[in-house]
Amino acid sequence: MKNFVSIESLRAYMAWWVVIGHASHLTRASDFLPQTLVRLIERGDIAVNVFIIISGFVITHLIESKRERYAPYLVRRFFRIFPVYLFCLILAIIITYLYQAAYFHPWVVGVEMRQARAMEESSRFFTHLGLHLTLLHGVFSDSFLPFSSSTFLAPAWSLSLEWQFYLIAPALIFLVSRAGYTMIFTISLLIGFYALAHSQMLGYWSYPSFLPLSIHYFLIGILSRQCLGQLQRNEVRVEAFVAVAALIAILSGPVEALVWITFLSFAMLEIGLMRLEIFGGARIMAFFVLHPTVARIGTWSYSTYLIHIPVFSVVVGTATLFLPSVSQELVVLLVVTSLPIVLLVSWLSFTFIEKPFNSIGRKLARRLAEGEPQGSSGKHSVLT
Template sequence: MRHIKEYDGLRGLMALWVLIGHWAATIYMQFPWPANLGNAYAVDVFVILSGFAIATLVERKRETYGIYIIRRVLRIFPVYWFYLAISIALAWVSVDVWTNAAGGEATPNRLQISLAALDNFWPNVVSHIVALHGVVPRNMVPNGEYAFLGQAWSISLEWQFYLIAPLVIALGVRAAGNFKACLILVIGLFVLSYVSPRFPYSFIGRYSAFFAIGIATYFLLNVGIPLLAHRRIAIAPIALLIVTALILFELPSVLPVSIWIVATAAVLAPSQFGLSAVGGLLRWKPIQALGQMSYSVYLSHMAVLVLGMLALEKAGITSPYLHAALLLIMTLAGTLAISIASYNFIEVPFQRLGRNLATRPQAAE
């Protein structure tokens, strides 16, 4: 199947949603809807996208686990460490910014998180370096999943998924026609649903259903539709897994799933029922460019926002409307500039290195 540009565009729009939501929760005005514009739903869509992307990688590349993990490390860690270092350097600045902020719905919580990050400085540094801050129990390191680089709670979530994804996908493939494999996955879902409340919000168990939707979409697009046409696939085990996941993890909203369904419909039927407009938006060059560097946008924007808040504070600008407008312009422009740089000079070279490592053994043969 072709590379799906619509999903690249979707990734860009979700990164923009996260940024705008964090800006909205910072400004000295209140909206008649959730302060962060519900940007947590954008992360849900990111999780679905990751499920799809990793299923695609695992099934198409057929790499050894070692090569697979090395490529994942080179994909997520270099630019993550770059922005983590910047955020740690800004940790004390963040405390001052949130202490002096004249308003903002998220300000009290951000101040609490910033103070907790410094109170448990080294545990937070170590857990973030290895991207396992999402599995450290809250009673050990309070607010640890949000320390320094708050939005990186989802990076820990993704890393947890990457570590186990090949096994999960292999079991999922077998579960389509093997009752024992299906039973193992169902039991695993029950165990995850039981232990998840004891772990931080970024523990993988809380998002298993969203990862499963992404994985299932890959098999639907690449395997399921052809097999359904020839009645060669067992539906009952797959239905059991999906229903179990949805019940156990109580998806909080239909919104992220609906967004995913619409985007996928635009892939499958781009000329039907107005989906051409959806596909056109997702394939639009500016949105595609944003999608390419969405990871850098996601990681960088809060550091830029904090520096923007600091600059506006130093300038003495407190008028709600002027403050909001200037902060939005500064955050968008600054995030775009630094994201272009980090994408081209950090992400792309390390992705290229990962591809070279993956092809080297084949070339030797």
Template sequence: MSTKINETRNRGFVSEFEGLRGILALWVVVGHMMSGLSESHALPSASLWNTVPVQVFIILSGFVIFSLLDREQPSYRTFLIHRAFRLFPAYLLALAISVFMLPFAREVLLTSPVAPMTAARIALIDSATSNLSEHLAAHLLLIQGLIPDSLLANSAYTLVGQAWSVSVEWQFYVLAPAVYLLMGAPKRLLKLPALCALIMLMISLNSSMGGGYIGQYLSLFAVGIATAYLSKYSEKSKILSVLPPLLALPFMQEYTAALLIWAASSYCALPPEKNSMQGVLSAVLNSTAASYLGKISYSIYVNHMIFVFLTLAIINTLSMSSTSTVVLAIAASTVLTVVFSHVTYSYIERPMMRVGKYLTRTKSNLATA
């Protein structure tokens, strides 16, 4: 069994992390749905701590991308083309639908019972429509997180609010190969000053940038990157893979929940031989439902606000108890998002990823295909 697991992971796939993606994606859907319901005023956190799953996504991205770079060492062109065809196709469809829905979404919010996020979402829609061409241009290029509020207010969150983190991902993809090169073994000590200078430059811009800027999340990416490097030695010690999040806890207390989730996930996913506790956690993340949701998790993430607004519109036409409203809202938004995301994954995401890989095939590969 362990041999098969090692062969799979040598190809870069950790099945537990696929399941983790699926669970995190559903968490985001439920959190954003709840923050649009008046019933969530009674909750300690109206968004169900919705920042936590996104923080784990960022850590996971650091792990996955640096594992890929270390394993395949693709050219910069190949890497960026693959990543672009991974991110943009499904995202651009969600962007087009979201822009078309702006007047509808605003009307739904105005006619719904006031919820914790109602005023903020209306303000974002108004900000978007007042400078629509500028916001659209930024979103089309996925650079909305790089534009300071002083130049374009709320640019990271206007048209596809949840895509601020997709912009952060795109920024990371652009920079990751350079960072990997600077961290590489050949002449590492000579390259270290350049790496430190790059990090300090990025951090120095934090005060003037918004929440969609990569510099705000360098510590989370670093935890994932450190886990990727230490995971190569997980056969020697089961504790190595959880050291990065545990050592980061005293210095990153605002990310405590995300770090603990990552520590638990790494603990059960990375060691090839598992004890009983690791086996239980692994079984949950490897379940059929979690794995399926993980496969379509990116589509779930970029599409779900479309169905949050549609669900709010449906609920506004009904007269139900608070409990029934919450149950229906979560069920409807989740089911609609999952069904639509299955379609976009099958007919947009997966085919376009194949196109990206085809475009970067060498002539020798094409000749033998």
């Protein structure tokens, strides 16, 4: 199964966009930097939306490449995301006091919300913990359980969203890959759920952590991967291209669309569907998109995404507790110092948690596949 260097690089850039945005919140960078720049830096939601598109693309790529049944697929997905998530969740709970010391300074963006969320965590600790352990905490609206999606480890709201997608992805990709009316009906139905969720008739979510709220971004990724496959096979289905173009044009944000189209173009370059000379300045862009070091950092992006707030909490929170006074300027210095620590801890987490558990997941998935009865091979799978 081919791994796209461009997609790994995109993960690196998006993960660090989120990191820098959260660093800006902690330091209130708007007091030091131009407002226009800060507004862009703090749009971490754009980066997360691109991550969701990537997830749709990568899971479709995985399913169409491996052709495995549901149980092995889900086992590998479980071991892909749960170990690092549980490590970061437990760490975040242990260092709650340091988080509060770091993030309860008066200049921190959203400090009142963070204080209210801390009170909710404390008052209904085991309810929030139980939901987080299932990774379904993002399903529940703030109307039902305040701060349900963001307690303990706020970035994990998108992990809940990912897990919801993983649970239904094989069936969803199967339906969307069908020709004609099946694909059109499936996409129309999903967009109907999207509209219903956004109407707030089902409740209010402070983050789009409930799958229908973000389903359009997953669909863009799914259809993008299918269109690439069709171009490779010279089996172009017009409806797939029309559907992905409509989703990008109508429902995707303009920055998300620009970022995704740019990196998708380089993915097409990697599989020989496009030539580098087509774009002016493309060779310069290729250095940043296809550079192996950037792609390597991208392989650590999942750990980076989850670990950076605990790192900020430890560094800034410890200084706050042990120094007689902590100024906003000192916090800026501490956060800048934390950035290489985030990179180092991301590598450590990837090396000693992600890789070993990914290996365990692959071995268990193989055993499950080998234990299936004769005739249940990929060529008969519902994923074909």
